[in-house]
Amino acid sequence: MLDPNIRELYIEALRPPQNYTFDRAVATTFTLDLLTLLSIPLSFVKFGLKKKEDLLRDPISILEALRRMEGRFHIFCQNGYIMVPNFPNPLFNYLEKMIIEVSPPNSGGIFHPKIWVLRFVGKNEKDILYRFLCLSKNISFDKSWDTILTLEGEVRGRLFARNRALSDFIMALPGMAKKKSSRKTLKDMEWIAEEIRHVDFKIPLHFDDFCFWPLGIPGYKKFPIQENYRRFLTVSPFLTDSMLGRLARRQSENILVSRIESLKDLNQETLEKYKKVFFMDAAASVEDEETQGGSMRKPPDWHETDLSGLHAKLYVAESAGDAFIWTGSANATSAAFNNNVEFLVGLKGKKSKVGIKPFLAQKEGVTSFRDLLNEYLPPYEPISEKERIKKKLEKLLENAQRQLSNADLKAVVSSLKNGNCYDLALIFPKRFVLQNAENIDGKCWPISLKSHFGKKLDFSGHLLTQKFQNISIEEITSLFAFELKTEFKAVKVSSSFVINLPIRGIPDNRDEMILQSIVSNQDNFLRYLLLLLYEGELSYFGAGIEEKIISGEKWRENWIPWEEIPLFEELVRAYSRHPEKIERISKLISDISKTKKGTMILPDGFKALWKTFQETKKIK
Numbered sequence: 001m002l003d004p005n006i007r008e009l010y011i012e013a014l015r016p017p018q019n020y021t022f023d024r025a026v027a028t029t030f031t032l033d034l035l036t037l038l039s040i041p042l043s044f045v046k047f048g049l050k051k052k053e054d055l056l057r058d059p060i061s062i063l064e065a066l067r068r069m070e071g072r073f074h075i076f077c078q079n080g081y082i083m084v085p086n087f088p089n090p091l092f093n094y095l096e097k098m099i100i101e102v103s104p105p106n107s108g109g110i111f112h113p114k115i116w117v118l119r120f121v122g123k124n125e126k127d128i129l130y131r132f133l134c135l136s137k138n139i140s141f142d143k144s145w146d147t148i149l150t151l152e153g154e155v156r157g158r159l160f161a162r163n164r165a166l167s168d169f170i171m172a173l174p175g176m177a178k179k180k181s182s183r184k185t186l187k188d189m190e191w192i193a194e195e196i197r198h199v200d201f202k203i204p205l206h207f208d209d210f211c212f213w214p215l216g217i218p219g220y221k222k223f224p225i226q227e228n229y230r231r232f233l234t235v236s237p238f239l240t241d242s243m244l245g246r247l248a249r250r251q252s253e254n255i256l257v258s259r260i261e262s263l264k265d266l267n268q269e270t271l272e273k274y275k276k277v278f279f280m281d282a283a284a285s286v287e288d289e290e291t292q293g294g295s296m297r298k299p300p301d302w303h304e305t306d307l308s309g310l311h312a313k314l315y316v317a318e319s320a321g322d323a324f325i326w327t328g329s330a331n332a333t334s335a336a337f338n339n340n341v342e343f344l345v346g347l348k349g350k351k352s353k354v355g356i357k358p359f360l361a362q363k364e365g366v367t368s369f370r371d372l373l374n375e376y377l378p379p380y381e382p383i384s385e386k387e388r389i390k391k392k393l394e395k396l397l398e399n400a401q402r403q404l405s406n407a408d409l410k411a412v413v414s415s416l417k418n419g420n421c422y423d424l425a426l427i428f429p430k431r432f433v434l435q436n437a438e439n440i441d442g443k444c445w446p447i448s449l450k451s452h453f454g455k456k457l458d459f460s461g462h463l464l465t466q467k468f469q470n471i472s473i474e475e476i477t478s479l480f481a482f483e484l485k486t487e488f489k490a491v492k493v494s495s496s497f498v499i500n501l502p503i504r505g506i507p508d509n510r511d512e513m514i515l516q517s518i519v520s521n522q523d524n525f526l527r528y529l530l531l532l533l534y535e536g537e538l539s540y541f542g543a544g545i546e547e548k549i550i551s552g553e554k555w556r557e558n559w560i561p562w563e564e565i566p567l568f569e570e571l572v573r574a575y576s577r578h579p580e581k582i583e584r585i586s587k588l589i590s591d592i593s594k595t596k597k598g599t600m601i602l603p604d605g606f607k608a609l610w611k612t613f614q615e616t617k618k619i620k
Contacts, residue, residue: 010036013116013133013148014043020120020129024188025073026170028113028343030329032077032099033140034085034092034447034479034498040139041065041073045535059091059518060528066094068584071184075139076173078111079103080405082498083140084481088448090514096478099500100185102176103406104216109339113214114138114329117170117192128155130199132166134328134345136313144311145280145372147327149345151210153201160200162211167193169214169343176341178406179502207349215330216341223337224326224344229317231255233356236332237310238262241270243334247315248273255356258332259310263376264383271378278373280310316356323355324348386491393493397484400437400459404482405499407432411446413476413505421470426455426480426501428463441485447498448475454483473513478503512591512598519592522603532584533570567606571613582617 016022022044042065079101085092104111116133130153137146170193174181181189203210213224227249234247235257244266248254253275256263260279263271271277315326328344330336352358360370410427424446434440443454444466455466478501485494507513519525574581589610592598599607 010137011039011043013150014040014118016044016120017129017131017152020122020127022118023072023121024119024192026076026117026173026189026192027074027139028076028111028115028173029139030078030081030110030112030114031138031140032075032082033138033142034082034095036140037075037095037098038062038066038089038091041069044069058527059089060524060531062091063094063515063518064528064531064584066091067587069098070094071097072188073098074100074185074188076100076102076111076177077139079178080401080497080499082479082500084451084483084496084498085447088450088475090448090474090517092447092479093474093477093514094511096500097182100173100181101178101405101500102173103178104176104339104341105218106216106339109216109335109341111176112329112336112340113169113343115169115343117166117196119192119195128195129153130155130196130201132201134343136311136327136329142311144309147312147314149204149327149347151201151204151345153199155195155198156200157198159197163197163199163201165212165214165220167197168219169212169217170196172214172217179500204347206353207347209348211346213326213328213344213346214342215337215344216339224346225315225317226319226324229319229324231318231356233257233314233316233359234332235310235312235314236262237313238331238333239266240333240335241267243332243337244270245273247332255360257310257373260376263378264381268378271376277376279376281372281374316354316359318351318355321351322348323351323353325354389488389491390493393486393488393491394495396436396486397440397493397495400434400440400442400484401482401495401497403434403437405497409480409499409501411478411480411501411503413503413507415505415507416470421472422476422507424468424471424476426466426468428465432463433461434459434463439486439488442483444480444482446471446475446477447479447481448477451481451483454481457482473507473510474517476506476510478506509594512594515591516595516598516601519588519601522601525592525601526603528588529567529585532581532588533574535581568609568613572616575617 014025025044039062042061045065045068075098077099082099082101102111114135114137116131116135118131118133120129120131121127122129132151134149134151135146137144137148170189174186174189201210214220215224225247231253232247233255234244237259239256239258239262244256248256248270254273255276255278256271256274257278257280263277263279313328313330313332315332317324325347326344327347328342330340330342330344336342347354349355360368362368362370408429412425412427414423414425416422426444437459440459442457442459443451444457445451445454446468449468449471453468455468457463457466479498480501481496481498483494483496485492487493519528571582571585574585589602592601
């Protein structure tokens with residue numbers, strides 16, 4: 001557990017197993033990074049690339065992955081906690097229907113679980129495999145020490161009682177959505193919730209049993225951790241005295257691991273209940289392939305979004321010869337266990353293998369988790385006045401952010417007379433006033449535009465409609481960014497966030513126009529076509545074709561003209577071996593050809609070749 005030498009990249013944990021393909025996915029997160037979300041569908045397809053930088057270099061690969069995920073990928077996140085991207089990207093518009101913002105049943109809590117439920121289909125379509133991930137990590141590129149638990153299992157005929165809690169959690173998600181869920185989403189959630197009860201999840205190595213433990217949904221509010229333990233370990237970046245007091249009720253060599261900023265806030269009485277208290281060394285942050293290349297403006301004032309060290313949540317209780325472990329999203333705070341929606345998995349094993357001693361064991365010549373920790377020996381320097389002011393200002397902005405994200409905001413699109421441009425309006429509820437916002441400055445803008453196009457928000461009275469004029473069809477979006485700033489005694493604090501708004505008036509052909517803007521010329525169309533043809537196999541051009549196509553860099557240098565590529569033969573070969581590839585190519589051609597401008601993207605002579613191929617198909 002938390003072995004620094006055994007690290008798994010987020011994207012790799014999502015890839016389909018060998019001989020299986022992606023079918024459906026449900027995920028939950030507190031904060032959501034749109035750039036990370038763009039990259040995730042790439043893990044579900046078989047483009048033969050290894051580096052994330054290669055995958056993100058060319059929008060064609062992302063575009064195709066997103067088109068395949070349409071209607072099969074549902075992301076639930078805390079309302080108003082989507083991060084603001086640094087730069088506009090038309091591909092963000094493809095995420096709008098995937099993202100479902102939710103608010104927890106308890107108005108004083110937050111939606112904080114971090115799980116994935118992935119459905120894979122084997123070569124024999126009757127072979128169904130589910131993968132369940134329980135993490136402490138949000139869907140973001142943040143660098144931190146996190147935990148990930150992976151369970152896999154096949155669908156069986158019988159029901160498994162332990163899966164009922166996971167099934168109930170999945171079914172509860174649409175009921176927390178701010179916007180009414182689509183019929184497709186509801187159908188998928190019901191289907192997965194029912195089928196998951198038949199999955200024979202395998203017990204992880206070194207453990208004897210496990211259980212799913214949601215918190216904060218109807219019927220699931222019981223405190224998960226039994227209190228007859230003899231020794232207890234808490235690993236959590238955020239803490240409250242009341243919860244630590246409950247966890248360390250038996251004062252017998254308990255251990256606490258946290259962040260130094262959180263430990264400073266604790267009462268001395270609380271610290272005395274723990275024999276050892278540790279914080280993670282600041283030098284323990286890691287550089288890793290997954291965290292490179294993220295282009296995000298992080299909201300540094302929000303909880304859990306500024307971490308470069310400890311972010312894991314883990315609890316280990318020892319009783320006689322057994323150890324009980326809980327891992328997942330819940331911090332050691334009263335809010336986590338009493339108000340929030342959270343998800344934990346409990347595991348049982350022998351303490352000699354998975355207890356506190358092996359967890360903190362040190363070995364010569366090998367870096368262990370214990371090697372990353374420093375012992376906390378109070379009194380440390382108390383929190384300064386500047387830090388106290390900063391925390392109060394952060395609370396002020398957090399309150400304003402919640403008011404805005406919970407308000408009945410809408411976006412409306414109207415077409416201009418010339419037919420080529422549109423107005424996009426952000427509409428506030430009638431007589432809407434932001435409370436306790438006299439000293440807050442704000443602005444808003446659709447994320448399809450750069451932030452300097454933002455409109456100032458006047459919080460001194462009723463908020464008025466903000467109109468963004470003369471925008472292109474590709475810039476129409478339901479994703480709106482908000483930026484808030486405040487200052488007191490030379491202490492400045494700011495935060496930014498995105499809300500996925502209900503929107504009316506989106507032109508029916510917007511997505512096709514985005515497609516045409518990316519596949520904007522004959523060269524790009526050919527790259528797209530070859531990518532679809534040669535996905536996951538050798539080609540006429542030999543090995544490594546996908547990397548050359550997706551990189552987009554001198555990909556046709558020293559190649560023969562496209563007219564000399566045996567496209568017809570390659571299409572016939574794909575049709576006989578992988579007919580689903582022909583379906584994707586057909587959809588691409590159909591979507592591109594819906595406008596006169598789009599038909600010009602198709603290379604000269606290709607339309608005749610495609611027509612001949614279609615006729616050949618009918619004969620066969």
